[in-house]
Amino acid sequence: MDILLNVLADKRINENITISGSKSESNRLLILQKLFPEIVIENLSDSDDSVHMQHALSTSDEIVDIGHAGTAMRFLTSYFAANEGRETVLTGSERMQNRPIEILVNALKDLGATISYQDKVGYPPIRIQGTKITTEKVQINGNVSSQYISSLLLIASKLENGLEIELIGKITSVPYINMTLSLLTQLEIKNSFEGNTIKVYPKKEIQKQTVVVESDWSSASYFYSIIALADVGSEINLSAYKKESLQGDSCLAEIYEHFGVETTFSENSISLKKVKASTKEILEIDLKNAPDIAQTIAVTCFAEGVACNLTGLHTLKIKETDRLIALNDELTKLGATISVTDVSLHLDKSSAIIKNIAIKTYNDHRMAMAFAPLALRVPIKILNAEVVTKSYQKFWDDMQQIGIKIDKL
Template identity: 85%
Template sequence: MDILLNVLKDRKITEEITISGSKSESNRLLILQNLFPEISIENLSDSDDSVHMQHALSTDKETVDIGHAGTAMRFLTSYFAVKEGRETVLTGSKRMQNRPIEILVNALKDLGATISYEDKVGYPPIRIKGKKITANKVQINGNVSSQYISSLLLIASKLENGLTIELVGEITSIPYINMTLSLLHQLGIEAHFEGTIINVFPKKEVDHQTVVVESDWSSASYFYSIMASSEIGSSIKLSAYKKESLQGDSCLAEIYQHFGVLTTFGENFIILKKEKETRKNILEIDLRDAPDIAQTIAVTCFSERIACNLTGLHTLKIKETDRLEALKEELTNLGASILVTNKSLHLQKSSEIKENISIKTYNDHRMAMAFAPLALRVPIKILNAEVVTKSYQKFWDDMQQIGIKIDKL
């Protein structure tokens, strides 16, 4: 489905939106729930990724296809490795079969897991023969994907002797590692992270409890972008959020002050309010701890006609698409002057935004959603718009609720 988004004019936004639970928290908790059936979960994400995860955990088929769900691929690799007596072929979409998994597979093999490649070495599909693992020490690079580390952490307490992980090199996306550890702590699992060493102690069962998933901060980013380009006095109330969030993307509240957007925290909600115009000429920020919001911020800067230097983006090369090259391509088509490296993005201040440009989404949900707020400036076309369901089922409904007119092409 291709759509045309029409520009908003002379409209002050005042709306309330409820956003589904965090995909990151939900997928971690789904793994933990299958390891510890004493857990109940509320406000689960309704994203395609979480649906794929639930299906993968409930099926008894040998071949498990998780589509585009990268988090599910990483977390399930470790999960099936410790499912004694079960043999699983874990596969996904064509893009997923070109996303690396070797670092995680090697770490699991070092622990004694039995995993082989069905086709190309280092990439899915992989064949996993579940077995009991007694080894309790492993090294893994800390600078590629925190999901590899979280994958190991999620199964660690179910290993007979627990697990000690030594992180080698620079450690990126630390908030996501801390999110996993915080969920373990919440369940009563003992774990410590000091320096480059993470220790997780064995736990046979946890207390019966219900865990409520906080709404997704990455999904909130698109409303921050909308507020940045809206009239002064506009506001959007989003639920359900909390000030002491486990999600690294909650740094949005601080970042978007640069665009005149103030965040007020209430009881399980936030209110975003446009208080003043963007005055900064250039935004320089290191996003190594929150790379998923890079696309939104880059498009906001372009919309607000300010320059930006975004660094810490090396993990974007191995996402649903090469997000840095995709951003460069689509922003250039809109009239931007932009340079990307393997780990950074540099956007110059733009004087114009071209109208009625078709934005390719590259099977990447965040490309579609990051560019949608440009409709406050110019009419814009989004190709393959249904890709947003990967993380945000109601995205286009919520865009219409705040006043963006959507026409199918």
Template identity: 80%
Template sequence: MDVLLKVLNDKIIKEEIIISGSKSESNRLLILQNLFPEVTIENLSDSDDSVHMQHALSTNNETVDIGHAGTAMRFLTSYFAVKEGREVVLTGSERMQNRPIEILVNALKDLGAEITYEDKIGYPPIRIKGRKITTSRVAINGNVSSQYISSLLLIAAKLKSGLEIELIGKITSVPYINMTLSLLNQLGIETSFQENSIKVLPKKSIEKQTVVVESDWSSASYFYSIIALAKIGSEIKLSAYKKDSLQGDSCLAEIYQHFGVETVFGDNFINLKKVKDTQKEVLEINLQNAPDIAQTIAVTCFAESIACNLTGLHTLKIKETDRLEALKEELTKLGATISVTNESLHLEVSSEIKENVAIKTYNDHRMAMAFAPLAFRTSIKILNAEVVSKSFQSFWKDMQQVGIQTQEIK
């Protein structure tokens, strides 16, 4: 499905939106729930990724296909490695079969897991024979995807002696590691994170409890972008959010002050208000702890005709697509002057925004959603718009609610 986006009435926005639970929290909790059945989850994400995760955890099939769900691939690799007596082939889409898994597989094999590659060394599909793991120490580079580290942490309490992970070198995406540890702590599992060492103590069972998933801050980013481009006085109320969030992307509240957006925290919600014009100074920001919002910020800067230098983005090279190259390609089509490196993006001030440009999404949900708010500046086409279901089922309906007209095109 391809869609044409337009904003017909440039009016002050006053809307309320309910956003599904965080995909990041939901997928961690789904693994933990299967290891500790005493857990009940509320406000679970309705994303494709979480649906794939639930199916993978409930199926008895030997082949488990998780499609484009990168989080599921990483978390399930460790989960199946400790499922004694279970043998599975874990696979995914063509893109997933070209996303590296070797660092995690090597760490698990160091612990005693039995994992082999079905095709290309270092990449899915992988064959996993679940077994009892007794080794309790492992080392892994700290600058890799935090999902590798979280994958190990999620199974740690079920290992006979728990687990100690030594992180080698600089550590990136710390908020996502802390999210995993905080969820373990909520379940009564003892952990520590000091310097480059993380420890998780063993836990056979936990108290019965219900965990309510906070709504997804990555999903909130698109509404921050909309308010940044909207008229002063516009506001959108988003549920359900909290001030002391576990999610690294909650830094949006601070970042979008640059665009004149004020965040007011209420009881289980946030209110985004456009209170002044965007600052015209260059936006310089390191996003190593929140790389998933880079696309949204880059598009907002382009729409507001300001320059930005975004760094700390090396993990974007191995996402659903190479997000840095994809951003460069699509923003250039719109008239941007942009350059990227392996870990950064540099956007110059733009004098024009071209109309009716067709944006390729590269099977990447965040490409579709990051560019949608640009409809407040120009008519724009989004190709393969249905890709948003990976993380945000109601996205296009919510876009219509805030004033973006969506028309399917042939």
């Protein structure tokens, strides 16, 4: 489905939006719930990724296809590796079969797992023969995707001797590692993270409890962008959020102050209000702890005529698409002067936006959603718009609620 987003007639916005649970928290909790059935989950993400995760955890089929769901691929690799007696072929979409998994597979093999590649070495599909894992120490590079590390941490308490992970070199995406450890702590699973060493102790069972998933901060980023581009006085209330968040993307509240957006925290929600014009001519920020919001920030900067230097983006090369190249290509079509490396993005200050440009989404949900706020400036086309369901089922409904007119092409 291709769509045309038309410019808002009234750029002074006042709306209330409810966003479903964090995909990151939900997918971690779904693995933990399978290991500890005592857990009840509320406000679970309705994303395609979480739907794929639930199906994979409930099926008895040998072949498990998780589509585009990268988090599910990584978390399930460890889960099935430690599922004694279960043989599974874990596969996904064409793009998923070109996203690397070797670092995690090697770590699991070091622990005694039995995993083989069905096609290209280092990539899905993989055949996993579930086995009892008793080795309790493993090393893994600290600058890899945090999902590899979290994948190991999620099964660690169910291993006979627990697990000690030594992170080699510089550690990136620490908030996502801490999210996993915080959820373990919430479930009273003993763990520690000191220096470059993480330990998780074995736990046979936990007390029955209900865990309420906080709403997704990555999804909130698009509303921060919308308010940044809206008239002064515009306001959007989002639920359900909390100030002491486990999600690294909660840094949005501080970052978007540069665009004149003020965040007010209430008991179970946040209010985003445009209080003044953008305050910076150039935004320089390291996003190594929150790479998923890079696309949103880059588009906001372009629309607001703010130059930016974004660094810490090395993990964007192996997402649903090469997000740095995709940003470079699509922003250039809109009139931006932009350059990217494997780890960074530089955008010059812009003065005009070319209208009615068709944005390719590359099967990447965040490309579609990051560019949508440009409808507050110019009419814009989004190709393959249904891709947003990967993380945000109601995204286009919520855009219409705000007042953006959407026509199918």
